[in-house]
Amino acid sequence: MAIANESHQEEQNMQEHHGAGRYVVIWVVLLVLTLVTVYTGRMHLPDFGLLLALVIASVKGTLVALYFMHLSEHRGANRLVFGVSIAFVVLLIGFTLMDFGTRFRLSNPPGSQYSDLQAVDIGANQAEGRPGGHQQKIKQKGETHE
Structure with a gap:
């Protein structure tokens, strides 16, 4: 009824x-x-x-x-379902952020705001000529290599 x-x-x-x-x-x-x-x-x-x-x-x-x-x-069940779904989303997001913010520092990705490690920039190592990367030889106009 x-x-x-x-x-x-x-x-x-x-x-x-x-x-x-x-x-x-x-x-x-x-x-x-x-x-x-x-x-x-x-x-x-x-x-x-x-x-x-x-x-x-x-x-x-x-x-x-x-x-x-x-x-x-709407009244009744529709409001209940909507309220419960909003509470569920808040809980999921809250627990995820709490877990991410309180986990062991070294387990976070390098470069993130929660990590103590610096971000790894592979392109910078190659450009600066550091060991560990393949260096490309660039031929400029007018130069000939034998």
């Missing part, structure tokens, strides 16, 4: 048309968040850049699901 009442109530909600103003406001907010993502993506934020990008993406996805997919108008 609860399902029948819920679908009847949703049918009444669908008949009430919302103005375009709400969708324009959400669209502008999504555009602003996209600009913030692009702007912060060009900045060097080693400590919290990944976390900031994930939070912005999660907020944008939540806004799309709530307003453009009309989940804000």
Whole structure:
């Protein structure tokens, strides 16, 4: 009986048309968040850049699901599933970042913000003539090698 009442109530909600103003406001907010993502993506934020990008993406996805997919108008099981999925994503991302940030330093990739090792630049070794790489002989114009 609860399902029948819920679908009847949703049918009444669908008949009430919302103005375009709400969708324009959400669209502008999504555009602003996209600009913030692009702007912060060009900045060097080693400590919290990944976390900031994930939070912005999660907020944008939540806004799309709530307003453009009309989940804000639904009741009952739909809200429960949406809430549990958001909590699950937060837990997965949180546990992954905690694991990556607290693991043994030498197990992190060289050059990452969590590693003490310097990044290996193979091209620099070859250009500087250090041993360990194959050096290419370059012939300049006018030179002949016998």
